Amino acid sequence: MLQDIITPQKSRFADGVQTVMRGHENRSRGVMLLNGSLVHNARSESRGISARVTKNGRYGFSSAAGYTEADAENVLRAATENALFLDARAKEAGRSYPPLAGDLVTPWRPIVDFEQKRLIDACKTVDAYVAEKYPNLSSRRIVYREDSQDKIIVTSDAASGHVTYPRCYIYVFLTAESKSGAPVELFKAFGGAGSFEDNFGDLSSLYPEIDKLYSQLMDKAEGVYAEAGVKTVILGGMMGGMLAHEAVGHTVEADLVLGGSVAGPNLHKRVASDLVTLIDYANTAFGETVPLPVYLDDEGTLAKDMPLIENGILTGYMNNRETAQHFGMAPAGNARAWDFSDEPLIRMRNTAIQPGKDTLEDMIASIDDGYYLIDSSNGQADLTGEFMFGVSLGYEIKHGKLGHALLDTTVSGIAFEMLKTVDMVSSNITWSSSGFCGKKQPMPVGMAGPEMRCKITIGGR
Amino acid sequence: MSELKNISAALKEKLQAAGITKYACSISEGEKQELNTEQSKFSLFRTIFSKDASVTAFIDNRKGTASGNDLSDEGLQKLVDDAKAGAESSMPDDANDIAEYQQPEEFHNGPYEADMERFYDRLVEALDTVKRDYPRILLMQLIASHNKRHGLYMNSNGTAFEWWDGNYDTMMEFAGNDGEKTTGLGYGSVIMGDLEKPILDQGPLRMKLADAEKSLDTVSIGDKFEGTVIFTPDALGDFTYTLEENFISAGVVLAGTSQWLDKVGQQVASDKFTLRLQAQDDRLVIANPFTSDGYKAENVTLIEKGVLNCHLLNLYAAKKTGRPLVKNTGYGFVVEPGDTPVADMIKNVKRGLIVGGFSGGEPGANGEFSGVAKNSFYVENGEIKGAVMETMINGNLQDVFRNVTAVSKELVSDGRMAFPYLATEGVTISGN
Structure with a gap:
């Protein structure tokens, strides 16, 4: 979770402009098994600070890939310069927008990290279920994808807060041959908001839906064209x-x-x-x-x-x-x-x-x-x-x-x-x-x- | 030594300390300066300073990748630890590998430093030109940026590539609008290596703005028929990309779902159709100098006069399938022009459509497609009769490229890719 180095920056916000500063971290986890082979296995994190400064309705924005007080100072300065650059060249008068309620919002939704091994093992478990039960498939893909956002938002004239958006999914793609020999495919996504354990603590709960997906795929393999x-x-x-x-x-x-x-x-x-x-x-x-x-x-x-x-x-x-x-x-x-x-x-x-x-x-x-x-x-x-x-x-x-x-x-x-x-x-x-x-x-x-x-x-x- | 070289040296030390003897890494830093307009007025000026690093570790043929933007000592250590943990958690696969040693090389492409004052003036000129020359265009948004990036790639076989890349990029989002009627959304973009010429005079921008204005004048097609379709360069780009994805890409070869698995050396398209992937090409602004496997990229002809030369296989896919490796990033599409002027292609149409875009379901592996023709015009007896609404086209991708009747001598490059117009037969056109 991000540490709050953003709120103290509020004392640097300039008068006569509207400012929003954001500390922001995105995280992703990815695994893909294609016919049992692990073809994607990656983790990624990006973190930085941005500032948007508005002068007479014209936006200056800057961001830096760092999370220090110096980064915050730099983006605030660059965003202010950018807003002034546009305002100086504008031919028409602009206007500011009205201030909003200044609440502090801190809903608690933890972003919980799991070892990559746990994510790979989950995909292997689902893949083994599909491979064993449905050997007649021409291809199968099991994909795990997780992305989360962690944001600290501080404003000059509206609400501020610390908010998080964790979500993760397992996608099951099944391919079979149609009666004409052409491949047909269906997929289903499982999961939603929350971390791995929230959604996939019991993988067997996915199996009835995978069985249904297979059944629908077999129907589709025998399918007909819709009449236009x-x-x-x-x-x-x-x-x-x-x-x-x-x-x-x-x-x-x-x-x-x-x-x-x-x-x-x-x-x-x-x-x-x-x-x-x-x-x-x-x-x-x-x-x-x-x-x-x-x-x-x-x-x-x-x-x-x-x-x-x-x-x-x-x-x-x-x-x-x-x-x-x-x-x-x-x-x-x-x-x-x-x-x-x-x-x-x-x-x-x-x-x-x-x-x-x-x-x-x-x-x-x-x-x-x-x-x-x-x-x-x-x-x-x-x-x-x-x-x-x-x-x-x-x-x-x-x-x-x-x-x-x-x-x-x-x-x-x-x-x-x-x-x-x-x-x-x-x-x-x-x-x-x-x-x-x-x-x-x-x-x-x-x-x-x-x-x-x-x-x-x-x-x- | 540059800061990036210092970082790469630190990264190498950490990899060695972690006992990782086989690896590939990339590090880069960049700056984007971006101007945005809303309703033809400058609304946002954005400056972004970015850094990225990626580490792929190989342990006993197991592979793990970690990436991030924290290039501090702790950040680099975390990348190494995460990549190592990823590899240790992975499954062994003999196909996991990196390129053998390549000669170290530096790659420079495009204007690395921005001239924002001049760029701003060119953008003001473009906005004024749209207002003057295209009065029935509502320019919703213009996003224009100078992008510069400097990076290093290195791997444990001793390969080291260093690169500097810069360009000016402009994207317009617009619609035809006469105050009462509006057309669908139109997009046009161009990447430029310099600011010598007015922005609107480059790439497909003027053509697309003119087409959007003409789209306000619609005609109705009441019936369903099989006719000629002329794809504009933009639409041909979409169809060509889909062709590559469905029949030539590593994904469909690995999955075994490509219907061209055994077609190398065989005629799969009309002899008027030649498709290349260019690592370097004077007709493009963007260069794609090396692959993520660590090979210096080569220009590749995927389809030569209709004959499939190869599938687009990276090192993993090549080793996994026992098929030939292709040293190319998969960007830089160029379809070679033909010898027919566009005007003559239109004159030769008895009944059909000029298709400027396609909004359709993703074609299945068999290439069947069905969807709405966007920014498209009805042609009868060699004359453009007007724009169409709610008109569907359907057919098969393979047939589209087999039934080519003409390829234009005009080639349109947006700096990333280059395509001509292409006429084909046998597409079903259904009016509303």
Whole structure:
């Protein structure tokens, strides 16, 4: 854990500017077994100090790969010079943003380190289970990845604190041959926030899900191509989460709204059916801690939930302090930085579509000819809300019953049009948190959704 | 002796004291000066001082790697301890190895020291030019940096490489916007070795800004058909990278999932298609002088006139599979240009698309792809009719490169890689 050499630096903060200083350590651990061979075995740590100084709304930023008082002094000086460089050349008057509540935030989540041997042994145990039980696989990969952030944030005019973000995952990738001889693959991520022992104290708890993954892979090996066109589908919870993040979430990030996103002209307008409510959660949802809880952001804003769509109406954007002032909204703690050398950007945290009242069984039974799309391999969306998701796991629905599995396909559409077709929403949601969101910097994010019945364009062959 | 050389000497002592006789290490230090604009106004000036070190230890054919940015005595000791513990925890594998001795060498590439005043002026000029020449462009963000880095690589076989690298990098994020309509996001970037020419006149920037403006004028394709697709240099880059990942890379050869495992020496693509990986090339600004295995990098032709020359195997993959080693970092893609002007390629299209980007699911190992054509234009009887929305393309990667009908004489380099336009047949295009 970082020792606090940052707070004493506050006495050096200059008058007439707004300053945030951050001590920051990132740590990663990685192991990969490919068909039983250890092909990746690495540990990494990076630690440093950054300062962001704002003069009339213009940012000067500097960071150094060191953690001493001298490093802190140097970055503070360089950040101040950079802010003055821009301010001196600006042709228009700028403005500062208002001060915020000055609480001290110190949620306690320890980052616990384990020997590399323990991590390798865990992968070997899972690999042995898969190799022994499923010898007919053409390839298998077991990956352990852990990343954690430890930050001390000190501000001149907002909250300060010491926050930590540990998370770790085991990914299981299985490949088999399809009936045509072509390889098909599925993967599943296990784990979440916390350290190794929190998530993997009992590896045998993974085995039922690995068995299910294998069973789904065998279904996929016998799979068929989806029929292209606009179809009635049920998007599974993982797909719903992807939709919440990629297709809607990015368009309501205030910096992208300023860049012309479709959310700009649609504020306070209907963008989805009234069954759809979307919230970017800070740290707690439905009475439980969310997968990747955030308590304080890297501008010193206390993290709060940010409602985005309420009963189908677009109600708000995710902001940093600057854009919040621009739009007349309150910042909710979305300004986050990945590495010590990164400046905070507007990022999602735990973005979830709310559950409804339907059951998956009723939803399947209601469809005569359509698809149940369970999991996604990747997803992308645009300023216009045009999105595309790769579908790695799905099934036909014929006459109210599940049919053949699907080979890899894609779905696409315009988010604010497609969401208006949602007419059934399940009462449970599925969270995922194992990936990174990419926007100049990587960032761990959580996402969730219920099962939703809707109309969507599906690719085919 | 430079500070880095002192650090490397200290690291070597610690490795020897720990009884590690086989190892590879790299140390580097760098500085990035980065200017950012939001909505065409300078908003952020960032200066980053960075240091990095990485140690890989080999003990009885077991391998462990540790990396970090603490180059103090304690920090170096921790790296050595962590790498040693990693290796001791690992599994023996005869394929774990480092390159044999290579002649020590220094590599210098690009402008090591920044001229930020001149760079700032070039950026102001670029912003003014966008405003003047592309009035229907909303330039959301411009991120421009000078990057310098100095590093050392050494291993226990006596190899020592020292390198200095500097460049100016500019990335633009923009959309066509006429006040009412907006297009999808567009990106353009270029890496420069000097500031002699206006930034916008380099790489694909002007072409991409013009395409984004044109994307405001859309047409609808109502049906589904098999037609000609002309990939722009950017889109060809994406498809070429995916081709390499799916059929040629070490990962798919090790996993045994490449469908080209036994295709070396055979025709896998059209004879109009030649793909190289360049360690050094006058058409590129970036150089890739040595590999992480410790070899001085060589220029490699992966596919020569459609014939697969080799897979892209590092030392581990080569020893593991018994196949030939390739001394290349895997960056520096160049697809060789052809002899057809782009204008003629378009004139020859009866019905099809110019595809400027692709948003799709990652193709499976069989190369099947399906996704949305982005920044793309509908072509009929040799004329561009307008931009398309919600239009999907699907096909097979292998077919794309087998069915090439023309490669442009124009080659576009963004400083990292260089690609021409490429026309191919047999892709299914589905309108909305």
